[in-house]
Amino acid sequence: MSVTRIHIKRNSDTFELRRCQIFTEILNLYIQTAAPVGSRTIARRLRNSLSPATIRNIMADLEELGYIEHPYTSAGRVPTDQGYRYYVNALMQQSHLTxxxxxxxxxxxxxxxxxxxxxxxxxxxxxxxxxxxxxxxxxxGVSRDIFKRIALIPLDSGSNRLLVVFVSASGMVRNYKVELPEPIEDIQMERLTRLLNQELEGLPLAQIEYHLKRRMMMEQGSLYYNLFKQALAIIKATILTSKExxxxxxxxxxxxxxxxxxxxxxxxxxxxxxxxxxxxxxxxxxxxxxxxxxxxxxxxxxxxxxxxxxxxxxxxxxxxxxxxxxxxxxxxxxxxxxxxxxxxxxxxxxxxxxxxxxxxx
Amino acid sequence: MSVTRIHIKRNSDTFELRRCQIFTEILNLYIQTAAPVGSRTIARRLRNSLSPATIRNIMADLEELGYIEHPYTSAGRVPTDQGYRYYVNALMQQSHLTxxxxxxxxxxxxxxxxxxxxxxxxxxxxxxxxxxxxxxxxxxGVSRDIFKRIALIPLDSGSNRLLVVFVSASGMVRNYKVELPEPIEDIQMERLTRLLNQELEGLPLAQIEYHLKRRMMMEQGSLYYNLFKQALAIIKATILTSKExxxxxxxxxxxxxxxxxxxxxxxxxxxxxxxxxxxxxxxxxxxxxxxxxxxxxxxxxxxxxxxxxxxxxxxxxxxxxxxxxxxxxxxxxxxxxxxxxxxxxxxxxxxxxxxxxxxxx
DNA sequence: TTTTAGCACTCAATTTAGTTGAGTGCTAAT
DNA sequence: ATTAGCACTCAACTAAATTGAGTGCTAAAA
Structure with a gap:
């Protein structure tokens, strides 16, 4: 009563193999029918090469291994999650589509x-x-995508509302509406667009921020500094914030x-x-x-x-x-x-x- | 046995009213409990101002009118679709949110x-x-929306692939990729964009096609003719085809x-x-x-x-x-x-x- | 040592029969 | 027009009996 007797000493290859065979049989039957599988059914499926009693013994082993279980004392066996895992890892064969x-x-x-x-x-x-x-x-995709092209479209002439259209290398198109702190001139916007497209083409999105910041540093004091600053702000407000x-x-x-x-x-x-x-x-x-x-x-x-x-x-x-x-x-x-x-x-x-x-x- | 006796002659207003009251009661109870409603329950709810027997009579009337029905001989009553319809059309009172x-x-x-x-x-x-x-x-929205703005973005410089970005008055943004029969020059594209935005702003989408065709006619022979033709082609391939x-x-x-x-x-x-x-x-x-x-x-x-x-x-x-x-x-x-x-x-x-x-x- | 036949046992599922109770329709009295 | 009363219906519930697929264990057979 107190000592759990583990009697899976029959560990020769043939037994191991047979156990797998029977386990697979149980699993397949259960998958087909959704009903607990009993020893007699298995025996029949094996063309009575083994008697139900033998199979019961093997089932007891499988249960001890944790691959199958009883819903209640006198029901057939049902695969456990662990059983499915074993099947998937060790027994499953590759299948092809019909x-x-x-x-x-x-x-x-x-x-x-x-x-x-x-x-x-x-x-x-x-x-x-x-x-x-x-x-x-x-x-x-977006977060691990690659920059391809960006376009800035003013939503109202003279206003500071902007539509940012972004195309990624995988062909995805995204729109963002942004509101700038102050209106932007058309020429400035064109410059900005050109800059972004030149600088960022082919860059993984993850690197954009770093890249722009570095370039901004490089241009510190030059005419481009402000442009880069603006560019970074826009990119940050759009592509980088959206977890798409x-x-x-x-x-x-x-x-x-x-x-x-x-x-x-x-x-x-x-x-x-x-x-x-x-x-x-x-x-x-x-x-x-x-x-x-x-x-x-x-x-x-x-x-x-x-x-x-x-x-x-x-x-x-x-x-x-x-x-x-x-x-x-x-x-x-x-x-x-x-x-x-x-x-x-x-x-x-x-x-x-x-x-x-x-x-x- | 052969003649269906219809005895709803008691058509004075009081009877009518009482019938409605009882019907509403049945309906409300059924809505609450999802269980067929019997005559005694109703009688209790009316503080026994009427006996179950009377209510049974009324219920029989309501059944004849098609407002309620029996799941089986000795079950309570359940509203029919027709009953709900009657309630919704005639009896339902306006309700407010909590x-x-x-x-x-x-x-x-x-x-x-x-x-x-x-x-x-x-x-x-x-x-x-x-x-x-x-x-x-x-x-x-799109199909009954109003044109606000359009932008054309070349996807590859020098190629004939184009990204069309469309903004509607309701703020919806749509992208379409189109393939032109032949490459388009940058200047031409700018003209096209300007033309479309000028011509179509504020126009309901349903009228766009007609409008463009008419303008095309008007410009027949002029320099603009081809531009309009191209514009129409693009619009047709994008905004008008998509049932969004x-x-x-x-x-x-x-x-x-x-x-x-x-x-x-x-x-x-x-x-x-x-x-x-x-x-x-x-x-x-x-x-x-x-x-x-x-x-x-x-x-x-x-x-x-x-x-x-x-x-x-x-x-x-x-x-x-x-x-x-x-x-x-x-x-x-x-x-x-x-x-x-x-x-x-x-x-x-x-x-x-x-x-x-x-x-x- | 492994396999099998046999047996006692378990327990969900099904079947059966009986009971309950909410509900009805009809009729006759109020 | 309303109600009390009565016979009837039928789903839903309960309890008991039956069935049958399945088990574990043991002792005999291979």
Whole structure:
């Protein structure tokens, strides 16, 4: 009673292998049916090469390892988050898209379009449709984008209201309205525009401030000093202040189509959370830092009670080697991870490509 | 058995009045509790001035009129869509916002901001929070907006790619990328810009095409002819092609908090529909045509199976007397219509105001 | 040592039957 | 025109019984 007997001494390779096989079987069945899996079912699936009793023993082992668990004494087994993690890390095999899926994706990308936002919205819709889960796309391009061109447009002649139009290398266009402390002459404005475009072209946004400050120092005392000062002020008030992060979330209603939806409270909590967006953003921002392959967050790993029953598969997408955002699929922990990974990979690749092309134009 | 006896001959004013009173009572009770209302409950609410039996008779009348119905033989009564309609048209009294609500709304509008989209997003969130229902805001400003200013920015020097920046009177800024059939010189472009700004300032977008064509005719043979031709081409490729309708939808998860949510299929169907957006848009577009006070669509009136159990309260908002969009609340048919109307009215007024101010700046 | 058959046991889920109570419609008395 | 009274209906709840998929353990077989 007091000593927990750990009897997984049968550690030869064959046993190890068989355990994995049975675990995968449980996992797959559970993914398909959403119902706890029992020993007899597994036995049948293995064409009775092992008896239910044996499988029960192995299941006991798996439970001790923390990969599966009992909802109650006499129910079948259900994978734990730890189990999914093990599967994802060690057992999962690469999966490929079906021809249908390829076709759908290709068809959707046939119509070209020039609006970045439209491209992203479509991509998120597409991903949601093909995966039949909720899909998300984060665009956080601006902050890691590159300066291409700026234009200053007076909003009222003679006034001090200014429209600043900014075009980034990735083709994104942004507008900012600014109010200057005092009216600015047309000639001065033209100079300013020319200066900014000459100085900043090709510069990553992160370096702009530093660069302008340095140049300002250099020009100290010269005619240009004031110009640089003004330029810096404008840039600071516009491009640098805006944290242009935007999240698209599509197909949340598909979450209601899963059987786990029956648990009303779970679903409600999740949808609430998704509407807030901030918690998700925090998670996604991590992906921006490193350029890795797919990231998978399983249930409790997301560190949020409301997301306990859901998993997230994400991958960053990029222009060249600059990460500019993240795409992802959100579904119940009981999801087909390999398939989701394949989809997310494809979407991330495609989205990067399409946006790159757009920027080049 | 064969002849339906209609015994609503008691048509004197007192009876009429009493019927209304009881109907309102049923309606209010049902709105509060979401449970069918029985004759005894009503009798108690009327301090037993009438016996349950009498009330049953009246209820039978109301049922014959189509205002209430039985879910099953021995259940209480539930208002029908027709009943809600009657209430809304004839019985509903104007309601005012509570101080709390006023306070919340005012607080939210304290922080000024310059981005149109941000203002609208905030407004929809706010409306959803205060009403505790799903809220929506349609912005369809552009098509009925007024020209203010245009700017042309070459994207690559010497190339034929152009960024067109357009500012409308309501303060909205739009960008379009266009590809010209042949490169355009800087001087020519400046002329073009000046021409467009001079010709079109203050013109409703709907009249732009006609105006330019007419001017083109007038200048036939003159030096300006080609300029006008080019101008028209650009305008057509940008401002006039874009149908810049955008719908914000916030707080859909609040729908899950209503008791009618138990009917899983209903909710699922609704959320699905809301994600598509198009059906809602169609409905909302109608409001743009006339400037009326609040519009109320009740359940089946929306002509969509999935929305059968929900109602929509909308009102257009405007700049001056130009309608530029619609705000609305979406909730179960069993909603507090008068309160929703008050909220929607306030939001529509406020939103119009805020956007107007923004445009003036 | 591993596998399996057998058995007692558990427990959610389903079924069944019975009870309750809010509500109705009708009729006859007030 | 109103009400009291009565028979009837039916969802919702309760409690008990049944079912069956599943378990763990043990002892025998391989």
């Amino acid at each position: 021809e249908d899926e390829e076709e759908t994706i290709r068809a959707a990308h046939e119509r070209h379009c020039t609006e970045l936002e439209e491209i992203i919205e479509r991509a998120s819709r597409l991903l949601s449709e093909v995966s039949n889960q909720a899909a998300l796309v984060l665009f956080s 992060e935007r999240l698209w979330l599509e197909g949340t209603s598909r979450i209601l189509e899963q059987p786990e939806f029956k648990e009303v409270t779970r679903t409600r909590a999740l949808l609430r959370l998704l509407e807030e967006k901030e918690p998700l953003l925090e998670l996604l921002r991590q992906d921006l830092e490193q350029d890795q392959r797919c990231r998978i967050y399983i249930g409790s790993e997301m560190g949020n009670e409301a997301m306990k029953w859901y998993s997230l598969v994400t991958r960053s997408y990029k222009i060249g080697d600059r990460v500019i955002g993240t795409v992802g699929i959100l579904g119940p922990t009981r999801m087909e991870y390999s398939h989701s990974v394949a989809l997310v990979d494809r979407m991330a690749g495609l989205l990067g490509e399409v946006i790159s092309q757009m920027g080049e134009l | 101080e709390d609500e006023e306070e919340t709304i005012r607080a939210a509008h304290e922080r000024h901001c310059t981005e149109l989209e941000e203002i609208i997003e905030r407004a929809s969130r706010l409306l959803s929070e205060v009403s505790n229902q799903a809220a929506l805001v349609l912005f369809s 309708e955008r719908l914000w939808l916030e707080g859909t998860s609040r729908i899950l908090e209503q008791p009618e949510f138990k009917e899983v299929t209903r909710t699922r169907a609704l959320l699905r529909l809301l994600e598509e957006k198009e059906p809602l848009l169609e409905l909302l577009r109608q409001d743009l045509e006339q400037d009326q006070r609040c519009r109320i669509y009740i359940g089946s009136e929306m002509g969509n199976e999935a929305m059968k159990w929900y109602s929509l309260v909308t009102r257009s908002y405007k700049i001056g007397d130009r309608v530029i969009g619609t705000v609305g609340i979406l909730g179960p048919t069993r909603m507090e219509y008068s309160h929703s109307v008050a909220l929607v009215d306030r939001m529509a007024g406020l939103l119009g105001e805020v956007i107007s101010q923004m445009g003036e700046l």
